[in-house]
Amino acid sequence: MKKSVLLGTFAAVGVMAGAASAGTLDDVIANDVLKCGVSTGQAGFAAPDENGRWEGFDVAVCRAVAAAVLGDQDKVQYVPLSSKVRFTALSSGEIDMLSRATTWTLSRDADLGFTFLGVNYYDGQGFMVRKDLGVGSATELDGATICITTGTTTELNLADYFRSNGMSYEPVPIETSAEARGQYLSGACDVYTTDASALAAQRATFENGDEHMVLPEIISKEPLGPLVREGDEPWGDVVRWTLNAMIAAEELGINRGNLEELAKGTNNPEVNRFMGTEGNIGEMLGLEANWAVNVIAAVGNYGEAFEEHIGEETAIGLSRGLNAQWTQGGLMYSPPFR
Amino acid sequence: MAMADQPAGKSFRLSMLLYDTRYRSITIQVIMMLAFIASLVWLLDNMYTNLAKADKDPDFAFLSSSAGYDINQRLIEYSSQSTHARAWLVGLLNTLLVAFLGCILATVLGVSIGVMRLSKNWIVSRLMTVYVEAFRNVPVLLWIVFAMAIFIEEFPQPREFRGEDAAAAMYFWDSLALTNRGWYIPRPVFNDGSMVVVATFILAFIGTIFFGKWAKVRQETTGVILPTGWIKLAIVAVPTLVVFAFFSFTNGSREYSVVTTALAEGAELSTIDKPKVCVVSDTAQSVVLQELLRATGNKVKVAEFDTEAEARTAYQSGECNTIGVAMADLGSVEGVAATTYTHGNAILLEQPYLDGFNFKGGVHLRNSLIALWLALSLYTAAFIAEAVRAGIMAINKGQSEAAAALGLRQKRVMNLVVLPQALRVIIPPLISQYLNITKNSSLALAVGYMDVTGTLGGITLNQTGRALECILLLMITYLAISLTISTVMNLYNNSVKLKER
Structure with a gap:
């Protein structure tokens, strides 16, 4: 009895595995x-x-x-x-x-x-900042705190870009774009970086979108x-x-x-x-x-x-x-x- | 009697494995073990076959390749060029840091709250009940996110500290800045002679242990009780302070001069134009010099070098316009000698200051660390409080009454009679709470704290796609930490448990 139940289970597992591989x-x-x-x-x-x-x-x-x-x-x-x-x-x-x-x-x-x-x-990776920060180019971001979506190519591009320009930064890793938005808007980071299209999409949802700008530098091919x-x-x-x-x-x-x-x-x-x-x-x-x-x-x-x-x-x-x-x-x- | 039941010399038969109670339990265990091994083999084989099918053989070579990403909180040297294994280690240290801080704070809070919940003061005990029920009945992840939200929304941004009438101000004589990116606190800089101060402190501390033992023996033989707390404090504080004062005095007699090309002869230091200073990195002298220049209200640029000679060469080549020079060498350097300053105390504090986007100098406690630490501690403290309360209530009331009848005061009854017995009950659940803190710290990614789950189990996993390998290593890591904690705590438990003779 028990044996047959066990064999049945194995058989069922086998069938399921078979179905998944079609x-x-x-x-x-x-x-x-x-x-x-x-x-x-x-x-x-x-x-x-x-x-x-x-x-x-x-x-x-x-x-x-x-x-x-x-x-x-x-x-x-x-x-x-x-x-x-x-x-x-x-x-x-x-x-x-x-x-x-x-x-x-x-x-x-x-x-x-x-x-x-x-x-x-x-697409390509860009940077978004508040206009009143007075930053006109990504090369002026030495020492900035940067919100970045974790587990993406942008993380590696960012590290490369700052290293090749001899600048330092403080990364704030974020899981979802909603969290990134919260941190960026409350000023917990100076800069928000991700694909330029996503930056435009985010800015469209901000209450005062014109207070923010995307910097001219696109640092990667995406x-x-x-x-x-x-x-x-x-x-x-x-x-x-x-x-x-x-x-x-x-x-x-x-x-x-x-x-x-x-x-x-x-x-x-x-x-x-x-x-x-x-x-x-x-x-x-x-x-x-x-x-x-x-x-x-x-x-x-x-x-x-x-x-x-x-x-x-x-x-x-x-x-x-x-x-x-x-x-x-x-x-x-x-x-x-x- | 038992011997009589077994006919002597009767040979062993196979059926005895099943029908003889002497062998049956062994038979069952062997079968169970074989079944266990078989299922394990089946699972592993299944994994390997499926991985091979997906063309993903387990491979740990990625650990030695360059990680490519940056980590904000690094307790050891790390850059994006370091290996994935190094990133794993950085994450591990971050995990251990928050777990260690969490265990300490949770224990302190938990014990106080547990004792207060038993207080005869109605309001205090009710308030503690509310605390315990509120914290242990809401998931810890929510507390972590909530704490982070408070830090981000309520504290000012660094740029609000800027300007004449700034919206935010630092605390404690400009040594503590609370921002929505974290707290900046002063950093101790170890000057000449600081090692002697630290050594004196450690020796004095060991001395207090010997003193404590001697005082106990004396009390048991003569019955005289010494005020050990005050004496121990004096044993540690007096020699340390004396040594500190001595070295601060000798350092103070070593004078330096600010030499600069950015200042007219005879002018005030505050009129200095765009000072850029060459210093030897991480020395007390450089900290004193920078603070002196910053006190003039100027924005100071700093170039750091490894040695005095390199800094001097850079100054002479015009890379910077200001440098600190010992009085004896003054003649060998060009420029106007403006002000003198001394070598500084044996141990001095580097204060955080606003520069560019963020505060610099001092120690940066990121709000991810603080939020995670506080949330984990407050949450776990509720459970520890309950364990403490259970431990104290487990001690028969007659025990404290008997002690009181002997004439012991309330405090001594607690310290000498109740707590030593209560600890036996408190320690085992305390161990599992420590383990809980360590494991719950893996929720760190919710606030962007780069613990081992965030580095090895997060970014490394994502960038390399080696999910199985990373998760396996992660599980082994947590297992090792947890086993270490429980081993240590079990040793402690053995030392406090009821000694039976």
């Missing part, structure tokens, strides 16, 4: 929900709105993938993660993908066992993008091409407004392949033929998502800059859909 794409389809890791709250990039619905530029990538795979952008379970626990959550399988302003670096790609699938925002576990190529392809679909749609002039009309068929073969009316790119990815249509219907093309969440018309007020299409002098460039 492809993530099959898991997502079987569970009918995408588990997406996002930040714990960053205005414009990932934050719940007043109805508790997650919105933002990083969230749009989650929604796009859900729309591509499950046909419904709301079939997403958002897992808010601090920068400290995000990698553990991904490698342990707690989430299917991470879209959380994560910098693509060699060591993370090669050593941590993740695959980065592209860049949805080209290409931010979604990532998945290494060794699951079919799933990686789905997320990669979903992001590319958003970027390519802007280049091809496909947007929410003309989507229905273009889906009926056009003279442009690349648009037709994109829409699934020609060729079988959906099948190659293991998705429905109209997957890309679902993506654009859900979140719009890259430019639309950008303007909606973080663009110049929003409180965040970021300009396209490096994130414009390659045809507009930016770095956004999707490989061809064929």
